[in-house]
Amino acid sequence: MKGRAKFPRTKFGPPTAFLLCFLSFLAGFFFSNLLSQDVPGVRPGSRVLESVGNDGGGDLMPFGETGDSSFQVIPFQVLSWKPRALYFPGFATAEQCQSIIEMAKSNLMPSTLALRKGETDESTKGTRTSSGTFISASEDKTGILDAIEQKIARATMLPTTHGEAFNILRYNIGQKYDSHYDAFNPAEYGPQKSQRIASFLLYLSDVDEGGETMFPFENGEKIDMGFDYRKCTGLKVKPRRGDGLLFYSVFPNGTIDQLSLHGSCPVIKGEKWVATKWIRDQVEED
Template identity: 25%
Template sequence: MIRIFLRTSIVFLSLCSCTNADLFTAIADMQHMLGSEKDVTSVIDAYIEEEQGRLEQLKRYAEEYVSRNAHADGVGPEFVTNPINAYLLIKRLTSEWRQVEAMMRDNRAEKFIKSITDRRIESKVKFPGEEDLSGAATALLRLQDTYKLDSYDLSNGIILGKKVGHKLTAHDTFEVGRAAYNQKDYYHTLTWMQVALNKLENENPRTIEEEEILEYLAYALYQQGNIRRALAMTKKLAKIAPNHPRAKGNVKWYEDMLEGKEKEGELPPIVNKRIEDDGIVERDAYEALCRGEIPPIDPKEEKKLYCYLKRDRPFLKLAPIKVEILRYEPLVVLFKQIISDYESEMVQELAAPKLKRATVQNAFTGELETASYRISKSAWLKGAEHPVVDRINKRVGDMTNLNQETSEELQVANYGLGGHYDPHFDFARKEEVNAFKKLATGNRIATVLFYMEVPEWGGATVFNQLGTAVFPSKNDALFWYNLYRSGEGDLRTRHAACPVLMGVKWVSNKWIHERGQEFTRPCGLDENMAERFVGDLNPYEYKN
């Protein structure tokens, strides 16, 4: 049984007792939080000013005591034989001392802390909690893996070779490593604790004690199979912190493990392997697509792709829609400049006050729940809430030629720190018998994904099995069919939202259901029949 125990409490700001534990899941909430630092600064300045006045008064009392004591020492024991001197001595040690004691205890910090709390309540500014700190650190680890970022570069504020932020202190770096440790991710624990140790060597004053880093670093080395280095680190820990509560016991524990094996001599090299079993089978392919490492397209297939103006409805004769066919089998298209800047801004404005942590559907119960593999916040908008929402809903009908009577409401999402959604299907598979049961509108036949605000880096929509990556372009909309014309789910549509590396990502989804589509998208004459363009109803052409 492992006898190593690490302190796992995380130090975080506690100026406000009313915290919100999922601020990191939406950049919109993070942006609202920016102003709170200004409040903290002004209150701290006021507190320091008041404290300086109190301390100056205490200093004057101290100087008076020194002066009087010097006089008394000069007179000697006869000083108290003078009744006036005796009275003043007793007064100084009673009533005057009570004043000094009260002044020393009169730290007004609580008043100023309450001032910050009250301001936040009035302004409705949310403040981060422990889960936000852990979530922010985990986001850095996710971005590091997906975009192959170096730990040391990240700790120095460098992303993809560009200086984009402040340097992290040894303590900042340590907290990232500890977040990894709390998730039993020893690959990242080892990496970030090593960086923290390197940074500590150049810090003055130090932001963290070396023994804290060494304990985590030793345990991560042990978990990665390097017991001798773990023992060496723990011996160093015991030497610099003789009173450490666990160091000596851990040294013995490691030595017992190495019983009969070589304990001295040259230490083995550090081998830090990333564990592959994280529940995402196609992780490598997914991350490669996120980085833009897209497999080459067959030139013959590429020649078949084209752009066209969609004019197949009366209104579209006057205002045609620009369509770019991105791929066939399955058909994936991009509607270009399908919404305006004003419409995007209005949707974001309507959704912002309603944002809640995005959920996923439990495959067994059909209930909605939050999950670590979906980091964003979302809100649902009804068409009746604003003419813009109603207009977009109606436009989806013109775009897709599908009946909108059974479509879901417009879902708006804002991605958070490293915001992403791991590979998933939009439709319900056969075993998910409770999915969409309450809607009674059948399965999700198609998806429309509007890009309302796009990040500077990252945030692509990728189709893992197809080797297709679509990098967001503002005011465009991505469209694909989730089901074959037979009604069977198309497993090729498994897709993911890549982590947002830099910037803000707002999207909105329109999920169209199969009920009511009997005439807009009827079954084909052959199970292999597939559309050549959006709204293709030709029943005679199909893939052999």
Template identity: 35%
Template sequence: MLDEAWQDWIRDNLKRGCTVESMVSVMIHERIDPVLAMESIQRVAEGRAANGEPGDESDACHCWSPRFALSSSNRVHIEGHAIRMVARLERPAVAVLDGVLSDEECKAFITLSRNRMTQSTVVDPADGVARTIHSRSSKSMFFERGQTPLVSRVERRLAQLMGEPVAHGEGLQVLHYQQGGEYRPHYDYFPPGEAGSTRHVTQGGQRCATLIMYLNDVEAGGGTTFPDVGFTCFPRRGMGLYFAYRDAGGLLDPLTLHGGMPVARGEKWIMTKWVRERPYG
């Protein structure tokens, strides 16, 4: 663990409003392992000394954005489309939403993507290359922003819902899990300090938030789980699961570790929207 001098340095820089990325860069230059640097920043920011003792939590990660459309209400209408808050966690910043997509929209996205699926990949943290791995057993495809009128309409809705411009969003990704398919726990953000992350944050910056939309009802299993907080959301057609993991100062919330549980019966179709801190693409 880092000594008290480094912990004081981290506290001082957090209070000054320095970003996590800038602090990790300095620490790497001082020959500190990037994983240790990130862990130390997270622990200090959560108000704990690096030895794990409890302390002042005033610098803990707060990822709820006032721009999120349901930040102060339980229901919102966007271009005539009603979306309702079902459940919310304060930390991590998670919201279960009803009515993000209509039944017709869900069916249309499945139809449009069914014959365009390829094996899903993940970003290798060592070099940033997309690779297939056994812990992610799904097929997927991406829509370009504005590719069809349906895509454009939904992207405008999601931008207003998430409180981020359309230009900050990555293309919509549709994923298909067959029986037994899963995605083991992972983070959606790019780990600071990892060589492979650099190439992905150069354009658009870090990911800030995710919205998962469920395109079908799943017979059994297939929930999205947050293992560190004991919370699981099970799929229902048209429902959305929103979670944010980057705060205004650039701190990333490790409690957003999440995974797709195995599909016990049937199949699962979902669509994902990721948003960045700056315009993307």
């Protein structure tokens, strides 16, 4: 009968052996993390998106006189392809938003409408009940509106020269804007020197309840049915201070996107402030 194999006895006691095992575990954990960072196909954890320089994972390209010296990253979420609508969280800081509100407060007037053929102020009364004012970036000595305007240009790839002045709007409880198009159909409004092709809404305040931006025809639903333009229905975007909403009113071929119909739901609780930037297909004259 063969005897059992004998192994040399060690001089390590139980505490020492436990310590060595623990140190081996830590070393293995550390080196496995290092290796996993370089293994192709390993999905990294979520990270905060930010602007990066030369260490951003690639060499910078030579840039022209009007270009940027570093990579620019602006987080966004596609809300809809029909219409084309994108959401930009944290587009502006709370301080920037409050400064814009303070600029506008003393100059607010009842909002007006561009009238279609056959419409009058009386027949459209109640369609748009907010108050607002226009402020161009050149009027703002703080530079805040200029910084926001430059960022909008990067997000949309539409130059600042094509943007109208900011329309700063306030909606109190019960105030709203019925469904409408930002683009002007020449058949309804007459010949146009230029066309509004995109709109960027910067929400300057949170709203406790109501005040959503809504797209009732999202994905083509209800477009062939009788529709009450006063209803708050469809895709709804809740205002959050500092966030932005971009949507396109015109297709690349120049035709108006019928699904870009949108409106502002009535504010139920709180107050809504928003800065709207309309962008045209031609250079906008001051």
